[in-house]
Amino acid sequence: MTTLVGPDLFDCRDAFASTLQDLAQRDDRVVVVCSDSVGSSKLVDFKKRFPHRLVNVGIAEQTLIGVAAGLANGGKRPIVSAASCFLTARGLEQIKVDLAYSHAKVVVCGMSPGVAYGELGPTHHSIEDVAWLRAIDNLAVVVPADPKETEQALRAALLHDGPVFIRVSRMPVPSVYADGYQFVLGKSFRVTEGSDVTIIANGTMLARAVEAATLLRGRGVGCRVVSMPTVAPLDLAEVRAAAEETGAIVTVEEHSVRGGLGGAVAEAVVCQHPVPMRILGFPGFLPTGSATWLLEYSGLTAAGIAAAVDDVLQHK
Amino acid sequence: MTLAGRSLPVGRIDPSLPLEERVRLLGEAARAIRRRDLEMVRSAALGHIGGDFSSADIVATLLLAVLNIDPSRPSLDDRDRFVMSKGHSSGVLYATLAAAGFFDPAWLDGYMEPLSPLNGHPDRKKVPGVEANTGPLGHGLPIAVGIAIAGKMDGSNRRTLCLVGDGELQEGSNWEAMMAAGHRGLDKLTVIVDRNGYQQGAPTEETSRLEPIAEKVRAFGWAAAEVDGHDHASLLGLFEKLPVIAGRPTFVIAHTHKGYPVSFMQDRVEWHHKVPTTEQVRAALQELA
Ligand SMILES: Cc1ncc(C[n+]2csc(CCOP(=O)(O)OP(=O)(O)O)c2C)c(N)n1
Numbered sequence: 160m161t162t163l164v165g166p167d168l169f170d171c172r173d174a175f176a177s178t179l180q181d182l183a184q185r186d187d188r189v190v191v192v193c194s195d196s197v198g199s200s201k202l203v204d205f206k207k208r209f210p211h212r213l214v215n216v217g218i219a220e221q222t223l224i225g226v227a228a229g230l231a232n233g234g235k236r237p238i239v240s241a242a243s244c245f246l247t248a249r250g251l252e253q254i255k256v257d258l259a260y261s262h263a264k265v266v267v268c269g270m271s272p273g274v275a276y277g278e279l280g281p282t283h284h285s286i287e288d289v290a291w292l293r294a295i296d297n298l299a300v301v302v303p304a305d306p307k308e309t310e311q312a313l314r315a316a317l318l319h320d321g322p323v324f325i326r327v328s329r330m331p332v333p334s335v336y337a338d339g340y341q342f343v344l345g346k347s348f349r350v351t352e353g354s355d356v357t358i359i360a361n362g363t364m365l366a367r368a369v370e371a372a373t374l375l376r377g378r379g380v381g382c383r384v385v386s387m388p389t390v391a392p393l394d395l396a397e398v399r400a401a402a403e404e405t406g407a408i409v410t411v412e413e414h415s416v417r418g419g420l421g422g423a424v425a426e427a428v429v430c431q432h433p434v435p436m437r438i439l440g441f442p443g444f445l446p447t448g449s450a451t452w453l454l455e456y457s458g459l460t461a462a463g464i465a466a467a468v469d470d471v472l473q474h475k
Numbered sequence: 476m477t478l479a480g481r482s483l484p485v486g487r488i489d490p491s492l493p494l495e496e497r498v499r500l501l502g503e504a505a506r507a508i509r510r511r512d513l514e515m516v517r518s519a520a521l522g523h524i525g526g527d528f529s530s531a532d533i534v535a536t537l538l539l540a541v542l543n544i545d546p547s548r549p550s551l552d553d554r555d556r557f558v559m560s561k562g563h564s565s566g567v568l569y570a571t572l573a574a575a576g577f578f579d580p581a582w583l584d585g586y587m588e589p590l591s592p593l594n595g596h597p598d599r600k601k602v603p604g605v606e607a608n609t610g611p612l613g614h615g616l617p618i619a620v621g622i623a624i625a626g627k628m629d630g631s632n633r634r635t636l637c638l639v640g641d642g643e644l645q646e647g648s649n650w651e652a653m654m655a656a657g658h659r660g661l662d663k664l665t666v667i668v669d670r671n672g673y674q675q676g677a678p679t680e681e682t683s684r685l686e687p688i689a690e691k692v693r694a695f696g697w698a699a700a701e702v703d704g705h706d707h708a709s710l711l712g713l714f715e716k717l718p719v720i721a722g723r724p725t726f727v728i729a730h731t732h733k734g735y736p737v738s739f740m741q742d743r744v745e746w747h748h749k750v751p752t753t754e755q756v757r758a759a760l761q762e763l764a
Contacts, residue, residue: 215676
């Protein structure tokens, strides 16, 4: 196995911030574009080191994306960073038209997605972003699970020929991948083997999926865990293999149950090899409460995932 | 920790009282609201104290002494509308709504707790007196324009007042809506900007310059007025004279200070959303005594 769920917890924004400085050091064309989000994107050090390569457009997310598209046109390699909820919702048409349709090489980083801003309420929960963005053609959508994957996704995004959206978690997560792990855009990664059922997860839910598999193994259920950091384009071959070889699939993500990773996998399963599925995530607008509390409340725990596996196995 | 921040005078201020008395009562209420807000932010360990305190006098004046509203009947058709566009200042909004009598002040104890009606940003489905769900900046002003258009269609006398942040004005939606309101001559609409000079991470003028605001809004067909946003008498005087120019919406530039009047918070950018320590709460409560 090449994974370990380590004991320490990390804020993936730290990996994002240090990688950004390294990328800027190596390539003069790299610029960061933000919208009064210097603190919330952890850009304070970047600003000190590269003051002229940080473009703060003010609180204006549509302009944020438009300006990034223009910077790319002008020969720069823009990396956009702001809270995912505002960035993706307010800037959606600009992401579609100015970036994806126009094939602008811009990396868009959505900070503190999912329910990271728990207590601040549904306006600040970003649980629809993956659904919105994966519907857009020619836009890669990546949901890293830990600091290592966040760093590698950012490096890969800059090399990619086209726009990329990366969801950068703020919620503390354990490191999930061992040292040799290499993220490849569009590829999934088999974390544990098993033949009874497959759990497909990404982002903050991957560590919980691995935990659930351990619980299930103790009860004699062989659980394959697939890490699916890239939601678009989806690794169709791995989804097909999961359906054919294990005959049941549970997806889990820190996102709405409508249209995210679960939706993407379901589309692939239905068209390739229909098997029973369960889609775990948030059913709709959530109450207020801390991020940790909201995950418990919504059953997005190892025990909740294991219960969904038990349920889907009844229908196999 | 003392509970000195907890007491809140409840009830609206009788408009028939002499001006001096109304001003005295507003001063007391605004101090109590700030104290209560401080306790809320301390116990939630979250909140936006800087912008709460810059807005407190404006919100208190409107909700307690100016608007034609009935807290026991929050859905009356012809009530004046108050749209709090800078929804991150929910702490001051909730404390003031409770002080006006819209709901039991005991609710304030649960600010941002699991399942509380008092989210970090206001939800009109849960909280009486909240007209619009805000939080993402740049929503309130367009909604206020819609409310004012509906009022005009119906020949209603109700007024619509909307409070925006100054950093918030960087969102383009505000200027789109201002164009529409100027075009339609919505003179029962008033927008107040809490001109504390700061946004989340820096002064507005160092981030994306807003000035000259008055000239800009006049060019959009609005009347502009300036006021000391911490002076209750001036605020009352201005709100009694609306609209400033017949046939035009009014844009009030309310000069304020972030964190006002707490000495160690005032005009300090980090107090945008910093949470005070127990010691700092004690010191601030003393200053607000
Ligand atoms: C669309 C959107 N972008 C970003 C934010 C994050 N944010 C919350 S408050 C704030 C600063 C607001 O500044 P200002 O309007 O001046 O408010 P005040 O200083 O009065 O608190 C920002 C950027 C948001 N709430 N909405």
